[in-house]
Amino acid sequence: MKVVYFSFTGNVRRFIARSGFENTLEITNDNCAEVRIDEPYILVTSTIGFGEVPDVVQTFLRHNGTMIRGVVGSGNRNWGQNFAKASDTISKDYMVPLLMKFEVQGTKKDVEEFKDKVGHFYEDNERKAI
Structure with a gap:
């Protein structure tokens, strides 16, 4: 599963790097309007202001929300x-x-939870039997 992420301060970027996933894409001000995703993905995003979705993420989702x-x-x-x-x-x-939330750049436990949830996530939203 592809992981697409937005990192306002670098914390999400560090979290994603620690996860070890290779099929990732960072969305930025420079690419959010042009990039097109043609495969299912999980979005990881920070929050700005008083709980708002960052403009970069909103722009990206307008083109890739499906x-x-x-x-x-x-x-x-x-x-x-x-x-x-x-x-x-x-x-x-x-x-x-909503798969999970983590604080700042996440703990080791958060990273492990993320790896499990993304690693076992099917496009039809079913989880593998464990």
Whole structure:
């Protein structure tokens, strides 16, 4: 499964690097409007402001929203109920599961959970029997 991510401060980028996944794409201001994804993917995003979806991610999703299969959110718990809220919004708007949230660049346990959830995720949203 492809992992597409947006990293506002570099924390998500570090998290993705620690996961070891190779089939990844970082969306940026420079590529968000041009890149097209023709395979299912999991989106990992940070949250900006008071729980908003970053503009870069909104632009990307306008062109690639049909292939999203799940979302993961990054944030800071200091924001209370707005912690990683962009992932809640995307999950609702695109009717995909919110797989998990992690704080800042995530813990080792968060990385392992992410690897498990993405590694066992099927395009039809079924999980492998363990």
